[in-house]
Amino acid sequence: MSAPERIPPRSVxxxxxxxxxxxxxxGRIREASNAALYCTISHEGQEAACIYKPVAGERPLWDxxxxxxxxxxxxxxxxxxxxxxxxxxxxxxxxGPYGEGMVQLWIEVSAEGDAAELLALVDGxxxxxxxxxxxLAEVGEGRTALxxxxxxxxxxxxxxxxxxxxxxxxxxxxxxxxxEGRLYAIDHGVTFNTENKLRxxxxxxxxxxxxxxxxxxxxxxxxxxxxQGALATRLAGLITGAELDxxxxxxxxxxxxxxxxxxxxxxxxxPWPPV
Numbered sequence: 001m002s003a004p005e006r007i008p009p010r011s012v013x014x015x016x017x018x019x020x021x022x023x024x025x026x027g028r029i030r031e032a033s034n035a036a037l038y039c040t041i042s043h044e045g046q047e048a049a050c051i052y053k054p055v056a057g058e059r060p061l062w063d064x065x066x067x068x069x070x071x072x073x074x075x076x077x078x079x080x081x082x083x084x085x086x087x088x089x090x091x092x093x094x095x096g097p098y099g100e101g102m103v104q105l106w107i108e109v110s111a112e113g114d115a116a117e118l119l120a121l122v123d124g125x126x127x128x129x130x131x132x133x134x135x136l137a138e139v140g141e142g143r144t145a146l147x148x149x150x151x152x153x154x155x156x157x158x159x160x161x162x163x164x165x166x167x168x169x170x171x172x173x174x175x176x177x178x179x180e181g182r183l184y185a186i187d188h189g190v191t192f193n194t195e196n197k198l199r200x201x202x203x204x205x206x207x208x209x210x211x212x213x214x215x216x217x218x219x220x221x222x223x224x225x226x227x228q229g230a231l232a233t234r235l236a237g238l239i240t241g242a243e244l245d246x247x248x249x250x251x252x253x254x255x256x257x258x259x260x261x262x263x264x265x266x267x268x269x270x271p272w273p274p275v
Contacts, residue, residue, distance in 0.1 A: 012046050014090040018103045023052060023096050034058045034069060034189070039096075041103070053189075054101035061190065063197070066240050069189030070102035075238040076165050076188035077104075079247075082224050082231045083217045085157045089176075089184050093238070107176045107184045118152060118183075119172045119201065121145040132204020135270065149204050154183035159202040160214045163261050164221065164250055165191040169271050170200035192239045194246040196264050199271045205260040215255065222251050 021043035029036040035057020041050050055068045064072075070093060077091035091104040120131070124146060127133045131148040138144055149155060155175075162170050168190040176184040190197075210218070224231035225248050235244050254261070263269035 012044050014048070014105050015092060017041060017043050017046055017048055018050060018090055018092045018105060019094055021046075023050075023094075023103065025052065025097055035098075037098075038106070039103070049106035051104045051106060052096050052098075052101055053104075054096060054098040056099050056101075058189075064190055064193060066243070067238075070100065071238040072191050073102040073104065073188045075235050076161075076167075076191050078231060078234045078238070079165055079221070080161060082221055083157075083161060084220075085161065085217070087154075087158055087161055087183065087185050088188065089186065104186070107178065107186070109176050109178060118150045118155060118175055118177060120148050122148055134201055134203050147201070149201060151204065152183075155202055156205060156211065157214070158183070158185055159200065159205055159260060160210065160217070160254070161185075162200050162202065163198060163254060164218075164247065166193050166196065166198055166246070166250060167191050168193065168197040168199050170202060171271050172201055192243040192247060194242050197267055198261060198264075199268060201270060203263065203269065206262040208260050210254065210258055210260060215258065218251055218255050222248070222255065225251060 018041060021041035024040050024042075025037050026040060027038045029038055029051070035054055037052045037054070039050050039052045041048055053070055053073070055070050058069050074091050074093045077088040080086065080088035089105040089107050091102055093100065093102055096103065121137065122128070122131075122145060127146065127148045130151050132151050134147040134149060136144045137147045165188065167188065169187065170185075171187075174185055174187045176186060178184070221231070223229060225244075226232060232244065235247070
C-alpha cells in the first residue's frame with residue numbers, strides 16, 4: 001500500500017497572519033511619539049515581526065479630533081492596496097494585549113536599501129541630475145543647504161498617494177527602502193483630514209503633470225470610492241463620512257488638474273523635523 005499523499009501546509013498571507021495570529025509583545029519603540037510596540041506574531045506555523053500601536057496609547061490631537069491614529073493607518077493601507085502600488089506594509093485593525101490597535105508588518109531595511117539614496121542635503125541652489133529640489137534648510141552657524149530627494153518613480157508614486165490621503169507628516173524617516181528594491185512608507189496616523197494639511201518632503205514634482213500611470217490609478221480609485229465601491233465600503237468603517245467625501249474630492253481635483261499639488265501657503269509645507 002502506498003503512503004498517503006502529504007498535503008503541504010497552507011500558505012498564510014501576511015494579512016491573515018496579522019489578523020489571526022498570536023501577538024506577543026517583545027518591547028517598546030521609545031522614539032515613537034505614541035505607544036508603538038515591537039511584537040512577533042505567529043499563526044499556523046508561520047511567524048513574523050510586526051508593530052502594534054494600541055489606541056489606548058495614542059495622544060489626543062486637537063487638529064484631528066475625529067477617529068484615531070490606528071484606524072487612519074489601516075485606511076492608508078487600504079488606499080495603497082487599491083492603487084496596486086503596495087507602498088504601505090500590510091496593516092490590520094485588531095484586538096491586542098492592550099486593546100484595539102493597528103498591527104503592521106515589520107519591514108527590514110538593509111544597507112543596500114539606504115534611505116540616504118533618496119534624501120540628501122547638498123550645496124548650491126540647483127539639484128544635480130537625478131534629484132529634485134525640496135527647499136533650503138538651515139544646517140547651523142548661519143549656513144543653509146539645499147534639501148533634495150531622488151527623482152525616483154517609487155517616490156513619485158508615494159507623492160500621489162500622500163496627496164490622496166492628505167498626509168500631514170511625510171518625513172524622511174518614514175521611508176523604508178529594501179535590498180530587493182521595494183519602497184515602503186509608514187506612519188500614516190495623521191491623514192484623511194477634511195482640511196488641506198498636506199505636509200511632505202516630496203514636493204519635487206509640485207505643479208508638474210501627473211504620469212499617465214498615476215492618472216490611470218486615480219481613475220481606478222475614483223471608481224472604487226464610488227457609493228457602491230469596494231474601497232469606499234472598507235474606508236467607511238475606518239474614517240468619518242466627511243473624511244471619505246473629502247478623499248473623493250481630492251481624487252477628483254487631482255484628475256481635473258492633471259498635476260501634482262503645490263503647497264497651499266496656508267499650512268507649513270514641510271514637516272518638522274524633516275527626518
